Amino acid sequence: MDQFSRRNFLGAGFILGAxxxxxxxxxxxxxxxTKAFVPPMIAFPEKKPLKTISDRPPLLESSRDIFTKAITxxxxxxxxxxxxxxxxxxxxxxxxxxxxxxxxxxxSLSIDDLKSKFEPVEITSVLQCGGNSRKYFSGSGPATHGxxxxxxxxxxxxxxxxxxxxxxxxxxxxxxxxxxxVNGLEKPAIDETPKFFREMGIDEALTDELIVAYEMNGExxxxxNGFPLKLIIPGHFSDSWVKMLSEITVMDEYRKSFFMxxxxxxxxxxxxxxxxxxxxxxxxxxxxxxxxxxxxxYPTPNSVIKKGSRIKVSGVAFxxxxxxxxxxxxxxxxxxxxxxxxxxxxxxxAYRQWTFAWEPKIKGExxxxxxxxxxxxxxxxxxxxxxxxxxxxxYNAVDVVxxxxx
Amino acid sequence: MKINILIAGLLLTATTxxxxxAKPIEMPYVDYPIEAGDHDEVVQQYCLTCHxxxxxxxxxxxxxxYWTGTVAKMVNEFKxxxxxxxxxxxINYFVKHYGYEASSGH
Numbered sequence: 001m002d003q004f005s006r007r008n009f010l011g012a013g014f015i016l017g018a019x020x021x022x023x024x025x026x027x028x029x030x031x032x033x034t035k036a037f038v039p040p041m042i043a044f045p046e047k048k049p050l051k052t053i054s055d056r057p058p059l060l061e062s063s064r065d066i067f068t069k070a071i072t073x074x075x076x077x078x079x080x081x082x083x084x085x086x087x088x089x090x091x092x093x094x095x096x097x098x099x100x101x102x103x104x105x106x107x108s109l110s111i112d113d114l115k116s117k118f119e120p121v122e123i124t125s126v127l128q129c130g131g132n133s134r135k136y137f138s139g140s141g142p143a144t145h146g147x148x149x150x151x152x153x154x155x156x157x158x159x160x161x162x163x164x165x166x167x168x169x170x171x172x173x174x175x176x177x178x179x180x181x182v183n184g185l186e187k188p189a190i191d192e193t194p195k196f197f198r199e200m201g202i203d204e205a206l207t208d209e210l211i212v213a214y215e216m217n218g219e220x221x222x223x224x225n226g227f228p229l230k231l232i233i234p235g236h237f238s239d240s241w242v243k244m245l246s247e248i249t250v251m252d253e254y255r256k257s258f259f260m261x262x263x264x265x266x267x268x269x270x271x272x273x274x275x276x277x278x279x280x281x282x283x284x285x286x287x288x289x290x291x292x293x294x295x296x297x298y299p300t301p302n303s304v305i306k307k308g309s310r311i312k313v314s315g316v317a318f319x320x321x322x323x324x325x326x327x328x329x330x331x332x333x334x335x336x337x338x339x340x341x342x343x344x345x346x347x348x349x350a351y352r353q354w355t356f357a358w359e360p361k362i363k364g365e366x367x368x369x370x371x372x373x374x375x376x377x378x379x380x381x382x383x384x385x386x387x388x389x390x391x392x393x394x395y396n397a398v399d400v401v402x403x404x405x406x
Numbered sequence: 407m408k409i410n411i412l413i414a415g416l417l418l419t420a421t422t423x424x425x426x427x428a429k430p431i432e433m434p435y436v437d438y439p440i441e442a443g444d445h446d447e448v449v450q451q452y453c454l455t456c457h458x459x460x461x462x463x464x465x466x467x468x469x470x471x472y473w474t475g476t477v478a479k480m481v482n483e484f485k486x487x488x489x490x491x492x493x494x495x496x497i498n499y500f501v502k503h504y505g506y507e508a509s510s511g512h
Contacts, residue, residue: 036466037439037463037464037466039460039463039464040436042434042436043434044433044434045431045432045433046431052434052436052460053460053461053464054436054457054458054460054461054464055433055434055435055436055458055460056433056457056458057457058433059460059461059464084456084457088430088431088432088433089429089430089431143466143468143472145472145475145476145479147461147464148464148465148466188456188484189455189456190455190456190485190486190487192485192487193456193484193485193486194483194484194485223431224431258483258484262483263483
């Protein structure tokens with residue numbers, strides 16, 4: 001990359017970064033855990049051992065080294081359920097996807113129906129939890145509520161299924177319909193707990209790209225990733241990518257619900273962050289489109305590397321579906337930046353793998369940083385500049401990995 | 407009997423192998439460590455109804471306002487049926503074993 005475009009790249013950062021500078025309150029000292037609990041690595045059904053934050057509901061985090069691959073293997077793909085009561089057996093002879101509500105003909109579809117009565121479509125897309133990377137918010141501001149994920153609550157897979165639009169058209173959506181609600185088979189332990197129910201506008205539901213997937217990377221969807229059906233919403237955080245999808249309800253009216261109106265919401269302002277005061281003093285909006293992001297898969301933090309080794313620094317980048325334009329790397333803590341090499345393009349919703357050949361010649365401590373920009377000029381904020389929200393959603397600041405050259 | 411039906415199903419749809427449905431999955435049970443004392447039995451009785459102790463260990467050490475807010479969320483949003491006095495026992499337990507005293511902060 002020449003000097004001129006590098007300057008443009010960094011300049012864009014300053015301009016875009018400025019809008020988020022006000023998002024953070026005065027930082028209070030954080031009391032850090034001296035003996036932090038390390039979750040066990042346990043192999044769940046169809047999974048390699050993953051960081052087991054919880055067994056009930058299962059919260060399994062992928063390790064950082066999966067980010068050296070553009071496609072995440074099914075057995076290393078992260079797992080996140082909301083409710084403790086998950087069926088341990090799905091009988092495909094009786095399983096049906098119900099399509100009901102404000103439609104001309106309610107449908108009850110078997111998996112075979114979905115495979116035989118609708119055109120199969122495929123899309124490669126990133127699946128990222130809204131709270132992914134949440135723990136890094138505590139590096140630059142107050143710790144946030146929720147599961148303290150590292151970067152491992154995301155993956156990228158090839159999804160195959162039927163278009164949601166085709167299913168809705170078969171049912172015949174009424175002219176009065178305004179919303180589509182979706183839910184799966186997971187249930188709370190007590191009846192009064194809000195059900196995991198998600199909604200979207202009818203226009204969004206009728207776009208081409210949403211699919212009801214029955215395959216992931218050429219196989220049945222792994223049980224813990226939502227077998228036998230999962231809703232795919234490319235470019236969006238995974239909050240509405242309902243697992244074990246069992247009901248699609250077309251509605252004339254919006255239905256207020258905890259998981260739409262309280263959880264997974266951020267301040268409804270430009271930076272989607274807290275500028276002053278408390279988070280819930282703001283009007284809310286549900287998180288939706290993902291934000292440009294890149295992470296380092298190799299080397300991993302605290303790696304010790306021999307001077308003169310030729311190593312391939314690598315990772316992945318993605319955004320909301322505009323496409324990654326460039327991923328820059330810094331080996332000196334952000335003072336200077338170089339271009340990485342973008343690898344194969346699997347589509348605008350997929351991971352774009354990047355690599356950078358590095359032959360460290362001087363011993364010492366290094367902070368490797370990467371920063372992605374997409375085709376519409378969205379750029380990752382530096383860690384100190386990211387807008388803060390109490391739920392810890394949408395973290396996308398520049399990733400930093402410290403290594404030692406010996 | 408169910409297995410026989412499934413095998414028949416597999417033969418009929420030979421192009422797709424539903425390996426997952428051959429039998430129920432068995433989920434591992436993880437025995438997360440829980441600090442004893444200060445009415446940990448109250449904590450276990452209510453909290454473990456809906457989720458493992460891994461959720462709390464994952465939070466790291468947090469302030470009294472943080473744990474108070476978390477318990478309030480469980481009661482108000484998730485409708486955990488925890489009486490007032492037991493809510494206070496739970497908050498005190500977490501501040502003592504998984505937190506610190508502070509009037510504000512996280």
